[in-house]
Amino acid sequence: MDRGVGRGVGGRVLRLLGSKPAGRAMKRLLVAVVAILAWTAVAGYGAIEGWWLRPIAPRGNAQAFMQAVTARATAESKGNIALVLLRHGAVYAEQYTPSVDPVDRDTRFPLASMSKWFTAYAVMQLVQAGRLELDAPLSKSLTQWQLPAGSFDAQQVTIRRLLSHTAGLTDGLGFGDYLPTESLPSLPEALRHPRATSDSAVAIALGRKPGSGFQYSGGGYLILQALLEDVTGMPFATWMQDSVFRPIGMHRATYAYLGSLDNVSRSFDARGALAPTYRYAAAGATGLSASARDLITFAQANVQADVKADVKADVKADQRASAPLRRDTLQRMREPHGRQFGLDIWGLGVALYAPTASGAYVYGHDGSNAPAINSSMRINPDNGDAVIVLVTGNPTLATAIAGEWTLWQTGVVDFLSIERAARSALLPWLLGLAAIAVLWRWRVVRRRRTTLPVSETL
Structure with missing residues (x-):
């Protein structure tokens, strides 16, 4: 391009951008962009805080x-379900229907990853x-067993970091199931060659x-x-x-194979078809089974260390005396890491699901295993309120109900429930964008009606 031509065109563009109408337009556009970003931030914050979701029932x-x-x-x-609601440490209501099998307080359910809570409890005893x-x-x-040598310092792996999933391990397990006819590996073998739910090689x-x-x-x-x-x-x-189950009073909690025990929940897939009852090599991570009664007792053993003296009357005296962990130890488990x-x-x-009014957290653990096992206690x-949900036959129902309870x-x-919260913010966000667009357009039209025409010569 000829330099003179370039300078002429560039100069005209710069004069246009520097003109008052163009400056005002750019200012209005900038204000609109800032408003959109601000509203997006507000809508996102509101999603996390539950502004756009209505609790399933009136509070209280x-x-x-x-x-x-x-x-x-x-x-x-x-398939089968056990649902228990505790108020101030005492059982308020319980529901064991609809279930395919006869289910009651003593029916054992697989807990899946909720097993980790009990392993952590035992570690904290030591x-x-x-x-x-x-x-x-x-x-x-x-x-x-020792961690394999690698690029990172294994001496920095501590019990605190293992308990809080901050140790630098990237396995993402998810342990795979074993059919009743398969032999379970030894613990060192399982550590060296874990079976993943994805059937992929994991270290x-x-x-x-x-x-x-x-x-x-x-x-x-x-x-x-x-x-x-x-x-x-x-x-x-x-x-x-x-050291854990017997002192607390969890008399039906077990790592034994469910298929050989009485009064157990059979496994069902998401369509309700009967599925195999699997075995698990990773007992401390996913292998515990327990009844609703066991989990009620465990919840009460935790609650009795937290609630006020007048509420503790709802918790059995023998459970107040036998809980292995002191209050200060339980509170350490619930400190954020x-x-x-x-x-x-x-x-x-323990998972810290949501902040409470006092600045503490709703805490507990969920679990999920194939084909459609789901558990939650919070x-x-x-x-001193709590919810317990045990499910075989729906891979997300326990977590969903417990999420409703938390809200x-x-x-x-x-x-x-972040994904659900994000979906709940979509409509308010779009309505906000529409309002910003209408206001922006109104401002443009109003400005044109109140401003004398300005001509620019190119």
Whole structure:
């Protein structure tokens, strides 16, 4: 291009952009962009805070809540279900229908990943007794297996980081099932060659710097299972029975194969078809089965350390005396360590679902296994309320009902419901954008009507 021509065209463009009408247009456009970004931030914050979601029942109305979730269970359950609501540590209501099998308080259900909560509870018993140190290198106490050598310092892997999924393990397990006819591997074999739900090759190894962030790891809890055996000198299942389940009163909790036991929930797929009852090699991560009665007792053992003296009357006296963990130890488990989505979501072995009015967290654990096993238990430490949902035959129903309970209790969406919260914000966000567009257009039209025409000569 000829330099003179270029200078002439460029000069005319610069004069146009520098003109008052163009400057005003750019200013209006900038204001609109800022308004859109601001409204997007507000809509996103509102989604997390539950502004766009309505609780399934009026806050505080436990009867209405139970009626609503029972109706949902009736509509969506394809197999067996146990649903229990606790108020101030006492059973308020329970529902065991519709179920294909006869189900009651003592029916054993597979807990899937909720098993990790109980493994963490046992680890914290040893910490409380001074037999383990949360921040000591794992290698100080683990003898039967060691993390494979790699690019990251394994000496930075601690019990605290394993409990909170911040140890740098990137396995993402998800342990695969074993048919009743298959032999289970030994614990060291399972650590070396874990079977993943995806059937892909997975290694329990460091894939990021320990302490650098949260990444869920089933492998970390298989390591903790080995740690418990090394420190106690006892088989994992035996230690759990003697030191956790029996003292608390969880008399039907077991790591034994469900297919050989009485009064158990059979497994169903999402269509309601009968499925195999599987075995699990990773007991500490996914292999526990328990009844609703067991989980009621465990919830009460946690609640009794939190609630006020007048509420404790609702909790059985023998459970107040026998809970193995002190209040301060339980509170340590609920201190935030893992963050995701900018939120505190994990403590030492427990999920932190949503903040409560006191600044604490609704805490607990969910679990999910193939083909359609789902479990959830959540506790509000402010009031001693809790929900327990055990399902075979729907892969998400327990988590969904427990999510409704969390919203009903706190008014805040739990972090497992972020996708649902985002969907709830879509319509308000679009309406806000439409309002911004209308206002912007109105301003443009109004400005044109009140401003004299300005001509620009090119």
